[in-house]
Amino acid sequence: MLRKHLLFFTLFFTLALQAQVLVVKGVVKDKKSKEPLAFVNITTPDGYSGVTTDIDGKFSIRLNEGTCCLKLTYVGYETLEYGLRPSNRFQEILMKEKTYELSEVEIFPGENPAHRIINNVVENRDLNNPEKLESFTYTSYDKMVVTLDADSLLLKDTSLLDTSELKLRTFLKKQDIFLMETVTERKYRAPDLNQETVLATRVSGLKDPVMAFMISQMQSTSFYDELISIAGKNYINPISKGSTKKYFFLIEDTTYTATNDTVFIISFRPMRNTKFDGMKGFLYINSNRWAIQNVKAEPPQDSMGVVIKIQQAYELIQDQWFPAQLNTDIIFTPMQATAGDKSYALVGKGRSYIRDINLSADLKKREFGYHEVEIEPDATKKKGEFWREYRVDSLSERDRETYRVLDSIGKEQNFDKMASTFQTLLIGQIPLWIFNVDLGRIIHYNGYEGLYLGLGLQTNDRFSKTVKLGGFGGYGFKDKSFKYGGDLSVKVHKRSESAIRIEAYKKVTASGGVEFFDDKLQVWKPDNFYKFYLRRMNPTTGGEIAYAFRLRPVRGFKWNLGFRLQNKEAFRDYFFGTADDNLIHGKTEFNYSELMIGFRFAYRERVIETTKGQISFGSKYPVVWFNYTRGIAGFLNGEFAFDRFDLKVEGSKYIKYLGDFSFRLMAGIILGDLPAGNLYDGNGTYRSFALYAPFSFGSMRSNEFLSDKYVSLFLSHDFGKLLFKEGKLFNPQLMLVTNIAFGSLSNTENHHNYDFSTLEKGYYESGFLIRKILDFSIYDLGIGVIYRYGPYGFDNVSKNFAYKISLFYGF
Numbered sequence: 001m002l003r004k005h006l007l008f009f010t011l012f013f014t015l016a017l018q019a020q021v022l023v024v025k026g027v028v029k030d031k032k033s034k035e036p037l038a039f040v041n042i043t044t045p046d047g048y049s050g051v052t053t054d055i056d057g058k059f060s061i062r063l064n065e066g067t068c069c070l071k072l073t074y075v076g077y078e079t080l081e082y083g084l085r086p087s088n089r090f091q092e093i094l095m096k097e098k099t100y101e102l103s104e105v106e107i108f109p110g111e112n113p114a115h116r117i118i119n120n121v122v123e124n125r126d127l128n129n130p131e132k133l134e135s136f137t138y139t140s141y142d143k144m145v146v147t148l149d150a151d152s153l154l155l156k157d158t159s160l161l162d163t164s165e166l167k168l169r170t171f172l173k174k175q176d177i178f179l180m181e182t183v184t185e186r187k188y189r190a191p192d193l194n195q196e197t198v199l200a201t202r203v204s205g206l207k208d209p210v211m212a213f214m215i216s217q218m219q220s221t222s223f224y225d226e227l228i229s230i231a232g233k234n235y236i237n238p239i240s241k242g243s244t245k246k247y248f249f250l251i252e253d254t255t256y257t258a259t260n261d262t263v264f265i266i267s268f269r270p271m272r273n274t275k276f277d278g279m280k281g282f283l284y285i286n287s288n289r290w291a292i293q294n295v296k297a298e299p300p301q302d303s304m305g306v307v308i309k310i311q312q313a314y315e316l317i318q319d320q321w322f323p324a325q326l327n328t329d330i331i332f333t334p335m336q337a338t339a340g341d342k343s344y345a346l347v348g349k350g351r352s353y354i355r356d357i358n359l360s361a362d363l364k365k366r367e368f369g370y371h372e373v374e375i376e377p378d379a380t381k382k383k384g385e386f387w388r389e390y391r392v393d394s395l396s397e398r399d400r401e402t403y404r405v406l407d408s409i410g411k412e413q414n415f416d417k418m419a420s421t422f423q424t425l426l427i428g429q430i431p432l433w434i435f436n437v438d439l440g441r442i443i444h445y446n447g448y449e450g451l452y453l454g455l456g457l458q459t460n461d462r463f464s465k466t467v468k469l470g471g472f473g474g475y476g477f478k479d480k481s482f483k484y485g486g487d488l489s490v491k492v493h494k495r496s497e498s499a500i501r502i503e504a505y506k507k508v509t510a511s512g513g514v515e516f517f518d519d520k521l522q523v524w525k526p527d528n529f530y531k532f533y534l535r536r537m538n539p540t541t542g543g544e545i546a547y548a549f550r551l552r553p554v555r556g557f558k559w560n561l562g563f564r565l566q567n568k569e570a571f572r573d574y575f576f577g578t579a580d581d582n583l584i585h586g587k588t589e590f591n592y593s594e595l596m597i598g599f600r601f602a603y604r605e606r607v608i609e610t611t612k613g614q615i616s617f618g619s620k621y622p623v624v625w626f627n628y629t630r631g632i633a634g635f636l637n638g639e640f641a642f643d644r645f646d647l648k649v650e651g652s653k654y655i656k657y658l659g660d661f662s663f664r665l666m667a668g669i670i671l672g673d674l675p676a677g678n679l680y681d682g683n684g685t686y687r688s689f690a691l692y693a694p695f696s697f698g699s700m701r702s703n704e705f706l707s708d709k710y711v712s713l714f715l716s717h718d719f720g721k722l723l724f725k726e727g728k729l730f731n732p733q734l735m736l737v738t739n740i741a742f743g744s745l746s747n748t749e750n751h752h753n754y755d756f757s758t759l760e761k762g763y764y765e766s767g768f769l770i771r772k773i774l775d776f777s778i779y780d781l782g783i784g785v786i787y788r789y790g791p792y793g794f795d796n797v798s799k800n801f802a803y804k805i806s807l808f809y810g811f
Contacts, residue, residue, distance in 0.1 A: 024084065025060045026091030028053050028072065034151050037095060038311050038327070039265075039284055039294045040074045041255045045081070050255065052263075052284075055294075055313040055325040056351070075252040075265055075282060114249035114266050120290040121239045121283075128291040128321050129224035136322075137187040137361040139199075141390045142352045144328075145402075146178035148337055150344040161340070168339040175402040177346070179204045183382075183390045189363040192604055198375040200382035200390075204403050205410025207380050208419050219310045219328050223295050227654055228279070230308055231330075234654045235277045235299050238268040239292070246274055246657065252282070262287040275722045276657045291321040305333035318359045326352040353392050370495045370550050373608040373617075423615075424460075428524065434463040441472045447535035447702065448508065450478025458487075466491045476508075481539065483507040496550045497558065497614060504543035511536040511571055512681025512706065514668065516625040516648055517560040517598035518548070524809050529693035533685040535702045538677040542566030546596070556603050562596040565636055568677050573753045576675040586752060590675050593638025598627040622651030631672065642672025659719040664695045667711040676751050680707040682741060682759065692769060692784060692804035697739050699765045699788035699802040706756040707743030714739050718771070731772040737786065738766040761791035769806045782806040 028040045036057025043050035044067055053059045061070070072080040077095045085091065126132050153169050161169060183200040220229045226241070227234040238247045253265040264287070269280035281297035291314065298309045311327040328350035336343040388394065410416070421431055429436040441456025454474015463469070473484040485505030492498040546562030570576070570588040577586030601624040606617035625648040633641035645668065652662040668680055684700030685693045692698065695714045718735040743759030769784030788800040
């Protein structure tokens with residue numbers, strides 16, 4: 001009986017308490033723009049209860065019945081005491097922005113109190129960084145809307161609008177300009193296994209999922225790395241080591257959580273008279289583990305007038321702070337629509353919601369695929385039931401109209417074809433019916449062929465997704481000879497990039513050149529410029545067969561096995577002869593039978609499988625190429641037995657407060673005697689005034705050196721915007737360059753009618769470029785000079801200088 005009475009009183013007391021509690025929900029917005037305000041502090045007048053708005057400005061707070069009002073505080077806005085309206089189930093609260101600039105105070109009576117908090121955050125970065133966990137999985141729903149920043153137009157009295165304003169207002173009331181959604185599953189296992197699988201994607205007017213994924217990668221998922229990546233550019237994190245010497249921090253407010261933890265709201269921005277790639281914004285630091293609870297950050301406007309703002313919200317899950325939502329707002333200032341006497345900028349609003357978070361996932365290596373990013377085959381075909389499970393809010397009438405209109409226009413105008421053409425252009429090809437036209441085969445110039453005109457075609461997916469046929473033909477007006485060839489490739493397995501390739505050709509090859517498997521030199525890359533300076537080439541007839549593939553356990557490697565037959569003619573009157581030959585009748589034609597094994601290794605490279613093949617988003621780590629070639633004498637007319645080892649290592653690193661450092665190391669060794677055409681040329685690109693060719697020796701004469709063993713090191717450092725102020729077209733950037741080479745050659749007496757030197761003493765050159773003297777965003781022009789010094793420097797100092805004009809592309 002006593003137990004029944006206790007149960008009755010417990011139930012009565014619980015119901016009585018619930019009757020006294022009121023749950024109020026709502027959203028807080030900017031009074032002028034009507035944009036939601038994230039991370040606003042909301043408390044009762046007595047300060048007893050309080051919450052913070054989420055990243056979308058929404059809140060839910062439990063109040064005692066009879067509570068009259070709420071107190072709202074937000075950095076940069078006037079404090080507001082809001083009277084509750086019980087009749088409203090959902091409260092919409094508007095806050096007014098203050099009209100003053102934050103002053104920068106750099107002198108405190110002692111240490112800046114914000115520094116103690118920032119230093120605590122830095123010390124606990126590894127503890128709070130999600131990327132330092134042993135494993136985790138989650139699913140994210142991403143949504144991006146592109147529209148016009150025309151809230152003022154939408155709020156205007158229609159009687160005051162002219163015809164153009166009414167037309168634009170009617171359009172924006174019904175729909176947006178662009179809409180996309182993506183559902184992605186991510187799994188991570190320390191130290192280096194990461195997998196993102198696109199489960200579903202929908203893009204207004206398009207079916208190709210690549211754009212959706214690229215947009216979803218606008219910002220880093222975690223705000224704990226030394227560098228924060230936003231839209232592909234790195235910025236120095238305000239909570240990185242040494243940041244208190246570069247950033248100005250100010251405690252703007254202090255609040256408390258329901259668990260009695262303190263939240264410090266700290267503004268940050270680069271100190272005056274400092275030059276580095278920094279950001280401005282606010283950090284919300286929770287005293288529980290000294291972790292980021294929320295962050296708002298904004299890099300400076302770029303040279304194209306694009307402004308990007310990011311927000312991140314973290315939640316405490318299993319005693320670990322983990323990102324729960326990411327916002328990315330992009331303002332395209334140069335892209336505007338005009339109506340009446342006003343212009344409205346194009347804006348993109350991206351939202352990422354993270355759910356199904358598991359911080360103790362038991363992941364096996366076999367669960368990770370061939371690439372860091374894979375797209376499910378049916379990702380574009382997911383139905384409404386699937387989307388309803390992951391959408392935070394159901395599609396609005398405006399969203400549905402955007403999809404309906406743009407899908408209809410996209411089908412009529414064939415947006416997918418346009419997107420496909422753009423992707424193909426980036427790799428130097430133009431789609432034409434069932435073919436892709438290779439731009440590199442249409443026209444080029446070098447010192448041997450002179451002007452070359454031709455055509456190169458390869459079948460595309462419209463012909464077959466498995467089999468590719470290709471061919472080329474052209475004529476060099478200086479060497480007065482035709483070149484032609486054909487190839488066949490068969491895709492064995494798409495995701496492992498397994499393919500068999502067979503080709504035959506009659507062409508010219510660079511004497512002393514080095515080529516690496518899967519070294520994709522695109523037409524647009526400045527790395528290609530060295531080809532302009534080729535003077536010594538060998539007419540070559542031959543063919544090869546190769547098999548390329550990846551293995552899942554070592555997915556950073558891409559392998560190549562091949563066999564090649566070639567016949568090469570000597571350059572002009574050069575001939576090759578050993579001590580046993582009659583030198584008067586030395587060899588001028590050479591046959592090779594070669595077995596090849598090679599790989600390309602890119603640690604944690606972000607590769608995405610697309611309808612046009614694989615697209616690499618790069619790796620933060622150096623990329624390694626290696627080739628081994630075995631020459632077989634007496635097999636299929638092969639005349640030379642040799643072993644050849646070629647290596648290339650290439651990488652770049654952003655150094656805080658100093659800029660971008662890049663390097664390329666190349667080395668090779670040949671065991672056996674070979675003609676000059678298959679040895680190592682010094683890769684000289686000297687002209688007294690000429691186009692700068694990266695990763696070549698700008699002061700070295702063409703074919704000046706010859707080696708069968710060599711090592712070259714190319715170093716460059718770009719200070720970016722750290723030294724000079726920006727302008728509209730004049731944005732000078734200093735880049736320092738140093739190149740070094742060593743080499744040797746055995747049996748120099750075997751090479752006749754070839755005037756060359758060897759590199760035993762070491763070749764040195766240094767110089768600088770001033771990039772972006774003219775900055776057109778898509779490309780930039782600059783000038784520079786390279787100076788040759790050391791053992792191979794000329795006594796006539798003027799001969800050591802090489803003057804350059806630089807051309808770099810912005811894509």
